[in-house]
Amino acid sequence: MKKTVSLTLMLFALWLLWSGIYTFMITSFGVASVILCVWLAHRMNIVDSEGHPAHLALAHITYGPWLLWQIVLANIDVSKRVLSGNINPCWVRIKAPQKTPLGRVIYANSITLTPGTTTVQLSGDELLVHTIHREVGEDLARGAMASRVSKLEGQD
Amino acid sequence: MGGVVDILSWICIGGGLFFSLMGGIGLLRFPDFYARCHAAGITDTLGSILILSGLMLQTGIELNLARLILILLFLLFTSPVAGHAIARAAHQHGLEAQVDGEDVTDA
Amino acid sequence: MPELINIALLTFLVVISVVIIRAKDVFTAVMLSGIFSLLCAGLFTVMDAVDVAFTEAAVGAGVSTVLMLAALSMTTSQEKERPTNWGALVVAVLTGALLVYGTLDMPKYGDPAAPVHTHEQVAKRYVETSLVEIDVPNMVTSLLASYRGFDTLGETTVVLTACIGVLLLLGGRRREEDEHEGS
């Protein structure tokens, strides 16, 4: 029930942001469409902790900026490699230490979001990652990002 | 519009263009598909982040700012999923990567 | 300066068309036509026709790519080698020339003296009263959904019928296959 309420509020906030016009008639359309969406989501059984991970929203406040900084660093690194042509691609096989599937997905997506590393396969808790250079791969295998995501997962 | 904000926004947009260009060049220059994925990642991440932030600085506080933030969020949520899906499809299709040396493991 | 962007986008469109024609792999052609629609929509945006751009993006780049892929899954994706059909080329060039000839009579893009803008009652009435009468800020939307509501309803019905038809065709094929596998 808590999830349904927060989903409704979120959708309505989104609607208000997109609309920009707040006459009675148009706002009532917005309310109607939000209710329709929530009802459909309910029928589809997708209002659960995976489809709507509201409990992780707070944790992302610390994780987001850190990830952003990693992305900036990785971008500069890959751009240098584009210019110099200094690449040495290799595969990396690592274990995702997160407990929940959601945590592993966040980890895998964070890896992909950082240029220079792309998660190619996620089966069970094993990740197959393609990296642009051996150094990048070894850096990833040291697991700084993995422990960050584990911490994020534990904060809920 | 303050002069400082204006300059900052142009620095952002210029940087975004630079990184997008790097991504485009990498897309052409890198030797195999998996390496090109990384190049495409540059455009998807820092390129879009910087260009959209530049536009945000031009906007000021209004509804459009929220729209830009949402576009950025959508991009950041969807691009890794799409990138992973493409790479996984290629891998399952048996597309070989040009790698030398052994796999790196954490063990 | 928007002219420059228009020209660049149109150049892209021409390049993509040439690549599509030369592509032997139909799958490539389908994907390139997706980009084609996307760029078309960009062009419409530059020309201020945001509504058309919306439709082009949703239908052209989204739905029709998916439909073409669905069609492709029933055939092979390699084009058969065929001798060049000069007759078809002549017909295509002639049709294109006729269409271009037809546009010569049209008023220039954004011309304030165009008949649409100078009609005494229609345009003026819509511009002045649609906001008051309908209370929808976007004039094109308010025209389509209210004054021309029945027209739009008819169009939507046609599209819905077409969609259901396609889905039935695709679904029917799959069920047959399943039964085949099951027996």
Added chain:
Amino acid sequence: MFVVASIGILVCMSLALVRAAKGPTVFDRILAVNNMGTKTVLLIAVLGYLTGRPDFLDLAMIYVLINFIGTFAILKFVKYGDLAQAAPPEGE
């Protein structure tokens, strides 16, 4: 200045277009198409500011989502040869 930005994005798009035309594998093309979609989103956002009508941002938003869905439709086709089929039950 927005003109410079949009021209820059157009240049990047042309680079991706070359990759889409050259291939050589299907996946290179999908990657290029997806990348071009992202750039179209950026282009439309910048164009909105260039023409002084930031309302175009709604359009850019739609594009992000359509691009995402389109990429998945293409991938599903590549993987299963059929759009309507679900993934095999054994998963990965």
